[in-house]
Amino acid sequence: MVDFGYKIAKDRQIDFDKNDRSIAQYVRKHEPTFNLCISCGTCAATCTARQFTDFSLRKYILLLRRGENKEVIENIHKCMLCGKCQLVCPMGVNTRGVIYRIMEMCI
Amino acid sequence: MNIDGKIAIWKDYQKHIAADKYFYVRSCVRQNFFPGSETTFLRILREELGKDVYEHPCHTTCTGIGYHGDIVPLDTMMTVVARQFALMTEAGYENLVPSCITSFGIYTEVLDTWHHFPETEARVREYLKKATGREFKIPANIAHASDVVYKFRNEISAKAKYKLVNQHTGKPLKVVEHIGCHYSKMFPDKGIGGAEYPYVLIGMVNDWGGEIVDYPERRHCCGFGFRQYLVQANRGYSIACSHKKFESMQPYKPDMIITNCPGCPMFLDKWQYAIAEMEGKTYGENGQGIPVFTYEEVAGLILGYNPWDLGLQTHQVSCEPLLDKIGIPYNAAEKYDGVNGIKLGKPEKPAVLQCV
Amino acid sequence: MKKKVIVIGGGIAGMESSAHLAALGYEVTLLEKSDKLGGHLLNWEKLFPTMRMGKDVVTFLNEGIEKGKVHVVCNANITSAIQKNNQFSVFLENNTTYLADAILVTTGYDLFDARRKEEYGYGIYNNVITSAELEGIFLNGFQIVTAEGNAPKRIGIVHCVGSRDEKTGNTYCSKVCCVTAVKQSIEIKERLPDAEVYCFYMDMRMFGMHFEALYREAQEKWGVNFIRGRLSEACENIDGSVLVKVEDTLAGKPLKMSVDLLVLMVGIEPSAGTKQVGKMLNLQFGVNRFFKTADQHTLTNVSNVKGVFFAGTCTGPKTITNTITDARAAASTIANYLSGHEIDDRIMASDIQLVALW
Structure with a gap:
C-alpha cells in the first residue's frame, strides 16, 4: 500500500438504498404523528436545548427518515423534555412521544 | 432501456462539422500524456481520409487550465484565444479543430460571450492589436477533434481491419463511454447528441462493432476539476469521483472505456492504480483493471496500427488483455522501444493492479 | 331572433359555459375537435380533493348540454374565421360555416411532453x-x-x-x-x-x-x-x-x-388548439404563451378582440372547480356584451401601468 498523502474522500451523498431506517420505522409504528412533520422548524426555534447546543428535532426527524442515524444517536439525549416543542407544533406532532421513542432505540 | 428514446434526442442535437481544411490545435495535457493520440488523429485524417489539416508552429495553450485553475483572468484568456484565431486567419483556414475538450469549451464560451456582449469582443480585438499587431476572423466552424472522427466514423469503419468484438465469443465488446464535461454540459447544442445522452463516442463505438453500456454514474465528472487535482489537498475528492464511477460501472463488466477528453483517460486510467494501492480494490477482470483509451487510439487499433505507435505502452492499465480479446497482434518485446531506437525504460510493476 | 354564440373547445369550460349560455337564451354551437365532449376529464378516474369520480362531473356537464339543447359539433376542424362588423363566420374543414355574434374560446391545455x-x-x-x-x-x-x-x-x-x-x-x-x-x-x-x-x-x-x-x-x-x-x-x-x-x-x-x-x-401547457385558434382570431398571448386577458384581475374573460371571450385553462392552469366557475363567469360576461352593456369601460382607481406578468 502506498501513502499518497490523501485518501479517497468519503461520499457525502445519502445512500438511501443502503441506509438503516429501522429507527424511523420503529418510531413511525409507535408514534404515527412522526409522519406529520413538515420540517417547518417551529420546534427548533422554541427549543431550550437548541439555543445552547446543536440539538434540532426538526433535523433529527428528517435524518432518521433518511437513515442518517449517527448524529441523532449522539445528540438525542440533549433534549430536556420540557415540552415547548409540542406546544408550538402546527401539525400536532406528539414531539415528546417521538423523542421517547427515538431514545428507546438509541439506548 | 429504450434506444428509440435516445435516438429521438440524438436527432435534436446535430451540428455542422466541416468536411475538410482543418486548423488543428493541440492539447497541453494530451501532447504530454497521450502524444500518440494526436499523431494518430493526424495520420488518420491525412493518410486514410486525405484531408488537409494544418498545424501552426506558433500556437500556444488556450490557457484553459490556468483559466479554470483561477490563475489566468478572463480578459487574458480571451486575448490568447483571439491570437489563436489570428494565427488561423493568417494561415487562411477557418475550420478550427481543437484536440482538447476544455479548449473546445473555452473557444465556444468565448464566442458565446462575444455574441452576447459585443463590447468584450471589441475590447479583445484592441488588446490583441496593441499587443501583437494581429487581427482575426471569427472561425466559420468549430468542431472538437472527436466530432471530426465521428463524422468520418463510417469511412474509418470501411477501412478497419478489426472490430470491437471479442474474437473468442463473437460478442460485441462492452464499452463505457466517458465524455469530457466541457464538451456539451455548458452548451448542449454544441455537442453531438447534447449533454444528457451525448452521441459522439456512441456513434463511433456502435459503428466499430462495440456495444455501449449505460450505467448510473455515466454523467459524473472524472474528477479532474483542474484546481481539484492540481492541489494535493483536494486530490482525495478528485479520486473519489473516479472511484464513484468505477463502483457504478463495475456490475456491467465493461471490457474497456473510451474517452474524448484530455484529463478523463488520464485519471480513469491512473486512478485505478491509486485506488488499488489505497484500498486493494481493482476493477475489470483478473485484477487487471479496465483499460482506458482515447477515441483516436481505438480508431488506430481497428485500423490495424501498431499499438506501440499509438502510445498504448504509456497506459497504466495494460492494454494487452484487450488486444488479445479483439485478436490484434503486438510484439511484446518492442513495447518500450521508443522512436529513433531510444529505449523508453520499463515501469515498475505495481503491487496490487496486475500489469502485463 | 336569438343571438348566436360559438364555443370553441368541448372540455369542461366549453361544456359548462355552453350550458349557461343556452340557459341565458342564446343559440349555442359547441365545436369540438375530437369525437366526443369531456376533454382531459375523460382520462381522469378520481378527482382531488374529494376522490369523487371524474365521470360524475362529465355526466353533470353533459346534462347541461342536453338540457340547453346546445348544438354540438364533434370532429370539428376549424380552418379559418372572419369578423365582419359584429358578426363572426367560422369555417370548418368539411365546408360548413357557422355564424355567431360572439365567440368563446375554451381551447384548454396540453400536458407537458x-x-x-x-x-x-x-x-x-x-x-x-x-x-x-x-x-x-x-x-x-x-x-x-x-x-x-x-x-x-x-x-x-x-x-x-x-x-x-x-x-x-x-x-x-x-x-x-x-x-x-x-x-x-x-x-x-x-x-x-x-x-x-x-x-x-x-x-x-x-x-x-x-x-x-x-x-x-x-x-x-x-x-x-x-x-x-x-x-x-x-x-x-x-x-x-x-x-x-x-x-x-x-x-x-x-x-x-x-x-x-x-x-x-x-x-400544463397552452394546447396546440389554443395556439391555432389564437392565431386565427388574432388573439394576444401573454408571456407564458396562454391567452392574455384584457385585465388580470377584473376582465379575466375578455380578449383583445371585440366579441371574443375566454374561459378555462386557455388563459392559464386551473383546477376543475376554478374552470367551472370561470366558464359561468364567461357566460355572464358574454350575456352582458350581447345585451349591449359595455363590459370594459369601467374606470379603475389607479392608472398605474400594471406589471406585465402574464
Missing part, C-alpha cells in the same frame, strides 16, 4: 411514466406493475415536471400537480399498502380548500413521504429500477435512491 425533460429519461428508461399514464392505470383498473411485470416496492413521484422550470420554457406553476401527486400517492397506497411512496417537491402548493387535509391524510394515514428537492437526474440501474439523484434540501445533502417506478407529474 415529459421527453423534453431529457435528464429524467422518459421514453428511455422503461420504468419512468407520467402522472397521466398512472391515471390511465387507475381508470382502466389495471395493476400497477413495473416494466418487468413486478409490483413496485418503492415508487418515486416527481413534482414540477415542465412547470416552474426555465429550462423547459415554462416558468409558471401548473397548480394542479402537487395535489394530484398527493391524490395519486394515496391511490397507490390503497392498491399497494406495502409499497413506499416518495414525493420529490420544490414547494407543496396546497392552495385549494381541503387540499391541506388531503396532504395530511397522505402523511398520517398512508405514510407517504415527502422529500424537498428537485431531481437533478434519473438513471437506470442494472436491474431496470430507476436511480434518482436529488438534493435533500432539508438535510442539506445530496441523496440517491432507487425506485421501481418513477412517476413524473407533467404540467
